[in-house]
């Protein structure tokens with residue numbers, strides 16, 4: 001595996017990161033604008049980070065959030081040309097370590113029904129399925 005490192009997301013990464021999320025097939029919502037991500041950086045900036053390769057290119061990104069009780073994983077993506085090398089696993093391990101530092105004891109995530117295959121990835125990392133009904137409301 002090639003060299004990689006982690007650093008916190010900076011707003012200057014906006015174009016590269018949104019391009020990566022789109023290339024990885026993630027659904028981007030109305031909060032994934034520059035002002036939306038600046039707002040996100042007001043909380044848990046250490047949990048929103050990128051993975052870079054030895055040339056400094058962004059090859060992965062994840063947005064973690066700690067709500068004071070649970071940790072949440074959002075928008076995990078590895079560049080399509082670098083998937084299957086164990087980088088996603090490393091990103092989750094790094095995020096879990098950062099969650100632990102905050103005192104977080106449980107991590108949650110949601111999967112789009114159209115992306116159900118990614119469940120196997122999380123199962124490999126000891127995540128289990130909980131049958132819940134997800135409800136939401138825009139304010």
Ligand SMILES: CC(C)(COP(=O)(O)OP(=O)(O)OC[C@H]1O[C@@H](n2cnc3c(N)ncnc32)[C@H](O)[C@@H]1OP(=O)(O)O)[C@@H](O)C(=O)NCCC(=O)NCCS
Nearest residue numbers: 024076077078083084085086087088089117118120121124
């Ligand atoms: C999901 C994603 C981050 C995984 O990253 P990755 O670097 O390809 O995954 P890894 O190489 O670290 O894989 C870790 C393990 O999961 C398995 N795995 C990874 N993706 C898988 C998939 N789609 N289906 C089945 N198994 C998968 C690997 O085989 C590996 O298994 P191992 O424990 O036997 O080694 C990456 O595929 C991605 O960016 N997908 C598109 C975006 C996405 O769906 N994000 C998640 C939103 S909830």
